[in-house]
Amino acid sequence: MDPFLRAQIILLCDLCKTAHLQSHCERCDINLCQTCVGKHLSDSSIRHKVVPYKHRKSFNYSKCPDHADELCKNYCEKCDVPVCLTCASSSKHEGHDISDILEKRSSKTGSLQTDLEEFESRIYPRYEEMASDVQTEKIELETNYGKLTTAADQQGEVLHGEITAIVNRRKSDIQEMKNKHLSILNKNTDEITQKITELKQIISDLKSILKSNDVSLTSTYKSRNPEFRTLPPKVRVTLPSFSAQKMNKDQLNEMFGSLSQLSINSEHDDTMKSAEAVSSPPVQPLLDEARVTDTIDTGYKTLYSVSCLSEYQVWARGNNDIMKLINHQSKPLTLIPTKSGNWPSDITVTRDGDLVYTDPGNKTINLVKNKEIQTSIILHGWESRNVCSTASNDLLVTMISDDYKQSKVVRYSGSTDTQTIQFDDQGRPLYSSDYSYKYISENKNLDICVADYTARAVVVVNQSGKLRFRYTGHPSNTEDSFDPVGITTDSQSHILTADHNNNRIHILDQDGQFLRYISNLRAPFGLCVDIRDNLFVAECYTAKVKKIQYL
Incomplete structure (x- = not known):
């Protein structure tokens, strides 16, 4: 008995109209005989999906409200509705982009x-x-x-x-x-x-x-x-x-x-993000003695940067091309290798909760979104160094010229540079000109703070780029040099910077006045503060992140 005989009706190929059908193209919704399959597949402009007829997937097309005998197998892009072939050809949809509804479904x-x-x-x-x-x-x-x-x-x-x-x-x-x-x-x-x-x-x-x-x-x-x-x-x-x-x-x-x-x-967050600003936060005095509340083992040999995703999860950058998202139990949650295989120079987390890293090796700044790396900025004549995300979701990037003779800070909104900060009012360079670390952070009052390691100074400019002050260490300390690397700010507008070689952190007020040390650390490097003003310190040689309460 003919397997395709149904109530004395023989189902025939939609192309040749003579041979028994064997297959079905789900993409084009037509039945095919064995001979016509090859002819149908020859049209390479369409991604056909040919299956045995008995395995075909049936689609439930809606009936056209204006033409009861027709099914809506097309889609009007302008009107954003399914339409039948007659409607698509009518004056009602004249000039509109009409697509196959299966393409729209896909x-x-x-x-x-x-x-x-x-x-x-x-x-x-x-x-x-x-x-x-x-x-x-x-x-x-x-x-x-x-x-x-x-x-x-x-x-x-x-x-x-x-x-x-x-x-x-x-x-x-x-x-x-x-x-x-x-x-x-x-x-x-x-x-x-x-x-x-x-x-x-x-x-x-x-x-x-x-x-x-x-x-x-x-x-x-x-x-x-x-x-x-x-x-x-x-x-x-x-x-x-x-x-x-x-x-x-x-x-x-x-x-x-x-x-x-x-x-x-x-x-209230405007989107999901890693760090939120609290308007008019209550005054929180500094503790007489800061205390370590948690320790996270990152698994690196040396550790350089840390950036908070939340009070329980941090991104870390160490001595290879892998960036790690780690929770407070030292468990790696996500591992992201750089696109180029180079070591990243620095990392930050945007207000949307996405990771950004700088790659000086190929002069790029890259966004990691849903574990996919997007190169958002390509530099010419400059190499990116350190980076931070701002309250307005801009990026502030420190960079060095290819000949190592100039340094500057550039603000990016998306991939567009909107501000360059390089010289003071007398035309003198604000920052030292070499390849050393220049970690950066935006303060609550929108000041831009750079820890210039070679200059042994924290350089602070206002939102417009005008120099406010330089902090070169506690005035009473004449024995130890000041070696600032990581820098961050908190809800109280404190400036915190890691004094790497002296195993401590300096806490300043927003005007550069020294307030206190956080001591008993081992080679502190990268710093970040979460929404609750917990301080996260990346210890370079122990490769541990210490969570510290200091307010």
Whole structure:
């Protein structure tokens, strides 16, 4: 019996109209006999997909609303709708770009897959991370507020029965703040959880569309990824502090001590990014003695640069061509080799969370996005050295001329250079002219800070490039030379620079006044600060990153 005989109807080849069909081209949606397959495939301008007829994939075309007997097998690019052949030829779509709907499906399928991958690999994990952060803060809330309650109890014991009423009032204030704090965190959790639920539904819908053969659904799909790249506000609450006063029976209420106000600041990202600026941050005094809170082993022999992706993950650059994303447990999460095989000169993380590295060997500046390397800037006559990302998502790059006679800082917006900083008001070079390190950072007040190793100075200019000051080390220190390498700034506009050979970090205010050392380090090199003002220090010869609390 003829295998293609169905209810006495013989299915014939759509080309020759005489031979029994054997195959089906899914790309062109036509049936072919064995003889006509070769002829059909000879048109190399189209990527045909010929399969055995019984294995063909059926597509669900929508019916044309204006021509009931026709299916919408074309797509109007201008009107952004599926159309039938008659509609495509009508005056309604005259002059419009008409494409094959299967081509549109193919291109949209790729977009769907990309969106799904971004949701699953980047956006959804960030929401989960935010939810985890809030949960951790809620857990720590009991301990932190417990310390306040204990402090109030201890002060109450000193003042005995005369201040019992005051103690109770202060406890009530603490409880009220605690409840308000907890309420805010619960609200933040609810907002994030709601978004996560919505994300799960979107991901499920995307998977369903990808599995279905409904070309109308696929071709009319509108991406919602941009909507969810804007993360919910991240609530920043500064814990109140307790200020005890000496006992004075006549002024017990005032002298007992007071609680600072509960400071609440909602911090909103415009996109997913590695470092966010908090407007008008609360003043955070320097600790008398900084403390190491974590140590990350990078696995390099020597370590030169570190850049924060989050308070738990950092990018590192060492003595080879591999850049590593490492978590706080010293686990490498991502390994990115340079495109050229050269060692990168420096790395930074943009506000979008993407890695940027400089490659002086081939005079390029490169962006790593979704693990793909894009060469965004090619230099001519200059070699890139160090780089930082700014609050406006520009790049600031230090560079040296090919003859090693000139140095400058260049600002890039995308791949366009928008500013060059090279000379002071008297036409003198701002920076030393050699191949040495010139790490760079933008301060909160938009000053541009360069650690010029050869000049043994931190050179600070304002946003316009005008010299503000040079810091050449603590004035009282005449024995040790100042050897600045890595440099970073924090939310308080402090400038922190690694004094490599003296095993310490100098902390300056925004006007270049020395404030304090962070000592007990081993050859500190690269520096970065995360959103919570944790300092990450790359120790060159131990190849470890130390996370330090200094505020």
